[in-house]
Amino acid sequence: MNIKLCTETFHLNNPASLSTYVKQGGYEAWKNIVNNKISKSEVIAKIKDSGLRGKGGAGFLTGLKWSFIPLSDSDKYLVCNSDESEPGTCKDRDILRYNPHSIIEGMLIACYAIGASTGYNYLRGEFIDEQWKVFNAALEEAYKAELIGNKIFSSNLTIDIYALIGAGAYIVGEETAMLESIEGKRGMPRIKPPFPAIKGLFDKPTIINNTETLASIPKIMLNQDGWYKNIGINSSEGIKIFCMSGHLNKPGNFEIPLGTPFASLLELAGGIWKDRNIKAVIPGGSSVPVVKGDIMMGVNMDYDSIASVGSMLGSGGVIVMDDRTCMVSVLHRISRFYYSESCGQCTPCREGTGWLYKILSNIIEGRGTNKDLDQLDRIASQIEGHCICALGDAAAMPVRSFLKNFWEEFEYFVDNKRSMVI
Amino acid sequence: MSIITKDISCLIDNVLKKFPDDRKKSAIIESLLILQHHNSGYLTKEIIHDLANYLSVSEIDIYEVATFYTMFNTKPVGRNTIAVCNNVSCMLRGSDKILSHIEKKLNIKVGQSSADNKFYLKDEVECLAACNGAPMMQINHKNYENISIEQVDKIIESLK
Numbered sequence: 001m002n003i004k005l006c007t008e009t010f011h012l013n014n015p016a017s018l019s020t021y022v023k024q025g026g027y028e029a030w031k032n033i034v035n036n037k038i039s040k041s042e043v044i045a046k047i048k049d050s051g052l053r054g055k056g057g058a059g060f061l062t063g064l065k066w067s068f069i070p071l072s073d074s075d076k077y078l079v080c081n082s083d084e085s086e087p088g089t090c091k092d093r094d095i096l097r098y099n100p101h102s103i104i105e106g107m108l109i110a111c112y113a114i115g116a117s118t119g120y121n122y123l124r125g126e127f128i129d130e131q132w133k134v135f136n137a138a139l140e141e142a143y144k145a146e147l148i149g150n151k152i153f154s155s156n157l158t159i160d161i162y163a164l165i166g167a168g169a170y171i172v173g174e175e176t177a178m179l180e181s182i183e184g185k186r187g188m189p190r191i192k193p194p195f196p197a198i199k200g201l202f203d204k205p206t207i208i209n210n211t212e213t214l215a216s217i218p219k220i221m222l223n224q225d226g227w228y229k230n231i232g233i234n235s236s237e238g239i240k241i242f243c244m245s246g247h248l249n250k251p252g253n254f255e256i257p258l259g260t261p262f263a264s265l266l267e268l269a270g271g272i273w274k275d276r277n278i279k280a281v282i283p284g285g286s287s288v289p290v291v292k293g294d295i296m297m298g299v300n301m302d303y304d305s306i307a308s309v310g311s312m313l314g315s316g317g318v319i320v321m322d323d324r325t326c327m328v329s330v331l332h333r334i335s336r337f338y339y340s341e342s343c344g345q346c347t348p349c350r351e352g353t354g355w356l357y358k359i360l361s362n363i364i365e366g367r368g369t370n371k372d373l374d375q376l377d378r379i380a381s382q383i384e385g386h387c388i389c390a391l392g393d394a395a396a397m398p399v400r401s402f403l404k405n406f407w408e409e410f411e412y413f414v415d416n417k418r419s420m421v422i
Numbered sequence: 423m424s425i426i427t428k429d430i431s432c433l434i435d436n437v438l439k440k441f442p443d444d445r446k447k448s449a450i451i452e453s454l455l456i457l458q459h460h461n462s463g464y465l466t467k468e469i470i471h472d473l474a475n476y477l478s479v480s481e482i483d484i485y486e487v488a489t490f491y492t493m494f495n496t497k498p499v500g501r502n503t504i505a506v507c508n509n510v511s512c513m514l515r516g517s518d519k520i521l522s523h524i525e526k527k528l529n530i531k532v533g534q535s536s537a538d539n540k541f542y543l544k545d546e547v548e549c550l551a552a553c554n555g556a557p558m559m560q561i562n563h564k565n566y567e568n569i570s571i572e573q574v575d576k577i578i579e580s581l582k
Contacts, residue, residue, distance in 0.1 A: 084551045085548060085549060085551060086549070087509045087510050087511065087549035087553070088510060088511050088549070088553050089549075089551065089553065090551045090552050090553045090554055090555075092551075093551050093552070120440075124551070125455070125491065125493045126493070126505075126548075126550055126551070126560065126563060127551075128455070128563050129560075129562070129563040129564050129565070130564075130565065162440040164440065164451075164452070165451065165452055165455065166451065166491065167451050167454070167455060167487075167491035167492070167493040167494055168491045168492035168493035168494075168548065169490065169491050169492065170548055170549075181451065182448060183445070183447060183448055184445075184446075184447035184448045184449065184450040184451065184479075184483070184487065185447070185483075185486070185487070186486050186487065186490040187490065187491075202442065202445060243553055243554055244554060245511035245514075245553035245554045245556055246510075246511055246514045246515070246556075247514055247515075251553070251554035251555075251556065252554050253554060282510070286509070286510055286549075317553065319510055319511055319514070319553070321514060325514065329513075330510060330513070330514075333508070333509065333510055333513050334510060336547060337509060337547055337548070337549070340547040340548075341547070341548070
């Protein structure tokens with residue numbers, strides 16, 4: 001099946017322009033909703049029925065999330081999360097620069113469905129050179145074409161969309177930290193409940209969706225009922241971009257139906273480089289548990305199949321490692337990242353991530369002891385589930401899964417003060 | 423004289439338009455990026471003071487933001503910011519060699535600026551979201567992907 005959603009414009013000339021997008025049926029869904037006065041509840045029902053799940057990492061049902069928004073007439077907000085920073089994930093950056101209008105149209109439809117008159121697209125600060133400029137230019141074009149703004153298509157509908165820029169902080173990708181950041185504060189996650197749908201940005205009901213999720217909306221709305229649901233498999237409906245990185249011949253982004261065998265995806269990415277064998281895969285961004293290569297070869301790229309081998313589909317950031325990879329070094333690098341990016345609010349995460357990194361540094365520098373491996377596992381288990389947000393879990397899960405799957409490699413490093421593979 | 427000149431105040435006013443009238447604090451991040459850009463890449467106490475006055479917020483509100491987000495520098499840095507991604511995907515494809523090559527070439531460590539003040543080698547721990555173009559680096563936020571040591575040499579030598 002060769003259906004493309006968010007990547008449809010990627011290989012066309014001037015992919016980011018309004019005219020290119022319109023030629024692909026762009027803004028037809030939006031026009032249809034406004035001109036034919038499709039009700040909000042109908043829009044939400046269609047997204048719910050499509051089975052669309054959030055593509056930022058959590059995989060929560062998008063239509064269900066929208067339905068949590070109160071029906072009152074108070075101010076509401078939509079936030080598009082373009083703070084793409086989960087290591088191994090690089091899909092939203094391509095949608096932003098090659099298909100920005102799909103995000104704008106998706107945001108308009110989402111604003112309409114939840115009754116928000118303002119939508120913000122929050123881009124990570126490091127996108128300031130390319131994606132920020134392209135997205136802002138697309139916004140300007142959409143305003144000029146009167147697709148956004150006051151009295152859209154002569155209706156009494158007013159929706160404004162603004163682009164916002166961050167300034168470097170992984171944690172802002174967490175939805176409530178993003179709200180704090182938009183309010184001009186440090187990006188520190190909020191305690192839930194209240195959930196953002198009840199009390200979010202500026203204390204108003206707010207829905208936060210990932211870029212790829214929102215960019216998927218227009219085509220789902222444009223096509224007949226059941227179209228999206230019929231792609232993919234049961235409980236993993238639809239399609240998803242997988243970012244293939246690591247030891248591959250042809251790293252890249254591939255938008256494929258959920259449920260596609262990992263082996264086929266690996267083939268799309270040209271297979272393992274240098275004629276080597278596969279050793280391990282992190283299937284959904286660096287915070288999900290690592291899976292051994294041979295096991296991964298029997299897995300399909302859908303939520304349940306990946307869960308059945310103890311990991312998660314996450315953001316779709318697939319990091320592939322060959323048989324010469326030192327797993328101790330990889331975990332050391334991952335733990336440095338989470339240590340550096342912990343916001344410092346919760347003690348288990350602030351202190352625990354530091355301990356994990358220091359112990360792993362000791363091992364790497366040849367100063368590890370046998371006690372260290374149990375200690376790592378113990379610290380990780382003390383972080384897990386004990387913090388306001390998921391960053392602590394994200395730091396702990398790799399540690400526990402690397403130890404579980406590659407224990408002998410860690411033991412070898414401690415005993416011999418050098419890597420088993422290098 | 424205020425650091426917020428007429429031109430800069432126009433830019434900040436455009437940022438303010440994105441938010442409700444009573445939410446001026448929301449403009450801090452983008453305003454700081456604008457001010458830093460117009461001040462050789464770093465923020466000063468004076469900038470923080472003047473922006474606080476301009477937005478009618480307290481200085482500590484701005485200082486908190488300036489020190490939380492890694493793209494803000496509160497000390498002078500070299501003219502060109504080099505950030506070599508060395509998170510997992512880039513590490514697997516040789517980013518450590520590139521980083522140490524640049525350190526040697528410029529005779530600095532990450533987090534330092536070169537003696538001629540031409541380069542600042544940012545301590546880049548975050549993944550820069552170009553994993554399938556690994557190894558990659560950003561220079562002044564422009565991406566260079568699938569880079570080799572030879573290419574890095576050329577790029578760096580072309581900078582002023």
